[in-house]
Amino acid sequence: MPFEGRQRAAALDHCWSIYLSLTRAFILPEEFHAEFPVAVESVLISATLQFTVPIGSDLTLSLREEYVFDRQRLTVNRYSYNVIDVTGNNVLRADNLPFHRTDYRRRLLRHPPHHLHDERDHVHSFSGDLDEFIARAQTILSSR
Amino acid sequence: MAKRNPPQRMTKKKFVKMVTSGTLSADRAIGNMVDELQRYERKYGMRSEVFYALIPGTPAEDQPDFLNWAICYRSYFRALQSKFPLKELSRYAI
Numbered sequence: 001m002p003f004e005g006r007q008r009a010a011a012l013d014h015c016w017s018i019y020l021s022l023t024r025a026f027i028l029p030e031e032f033h034a035e036f037p038v039a040v041e042s043v044l045i046s047a048t049l050q051f052t053v054p055i056g057s058d059l060t061l062s063l064r065e066e067y068v069f070d071r072q073r074l075t076v077n078r079y080s081y082n083v084i085d086v087t088g089n090n091v092l093r094a095d096n097l098p099f100h101r102t103d104y105r106r107r108l109l110r111h112p113p114h115h116l117h118d119e120r121d122h123v124h125s126f127s128g129d130l131d132e133f134i135a136r137a138q139t140i141l142s143s144r
Numbered sequence: 145m146a147k148r149n150p151p152q153r154m155t156k157k158k159f160v161k162m163v164t165s166g167t168l169s170a171d172r173a174i175g176n177m178v179d180e181l182q183r184y185e186r187k188y189g190m191r192s193e194v195f196y197a198l199i200p201g202t203p204a205e206d207q208p209d210f211l212n213w214a215i216c217y218r219s220y221f222r223a224l225q226s227k228f229p230l231k232e233l234s235r236y237a238i
Contacts, residue, residue, distance in 0.1 A: 012159075012160060012163060015163075016156055016159055016160075019153075019154075019159065020153075023153045033152075033153070033154055034162075036159075037159055037162035037163045037165075037167075038162075038167055038168050040159075040163045041163055041166075041167060041168040041173075042168060042173050042176075044163075045168070045170050045173045045174075045222075045223050045226055046173060046177065046219035046220070046222050046223040046226075047219065047222050048215060048216075048218075048219035048222075050215075050216075050219075064211075064212055064215055066215045066218065066219065078211075078214075078215055080208060080211045080212055080215065082208055090208055093208055095206070095211055097205055097206045097211065099203040099205070099206050100206075
């Protein structure tokens, strides 16, 4: 197992906080409540959380987080958050790849390497916080 | 028209119980990752080993498929390592 003892507990706590954030923000299909624990089981095997869930009639949220332990602290090494429409277009996506230093207006990113891509693939500042991404996804959902 | 009730959120106790129940075997988890890697390989006409040597660490990685492919590839190796710990593999060392 990639994680043992306290590391497993920290991973479970982190995934539980993701579950709370999602269920507070969106009305999710009933299947998700059964499928999410299985996705979390995979974290204990591969140190990666990955799932896709519909968040509205025409939008899907896809989340992938890869974890490492820095001493005893769980860290998200790499992530990819995506909101995808019915045609498969990325309406909003965020990641922490270190290839952007400025946004689309050439202003420095506030929290590099974290950044967002909008529907036109313009780069924006992003804190790296999943709750901020969820709030933006909610805004998109309510504007449709 | 009756209002649809949102599905009940599970409790943390139930969540921990479900996660630790052992529904997902390492074999199934690895199988799912192999399926995903093969989907990317077919889509881009490239073996995962070649993709991983060429794309991650370059700006080309900043595409959803490539980012997810790279993460999936690393996850696959971690899952394999958890199934075949180094100690067990060492008996095959020359």
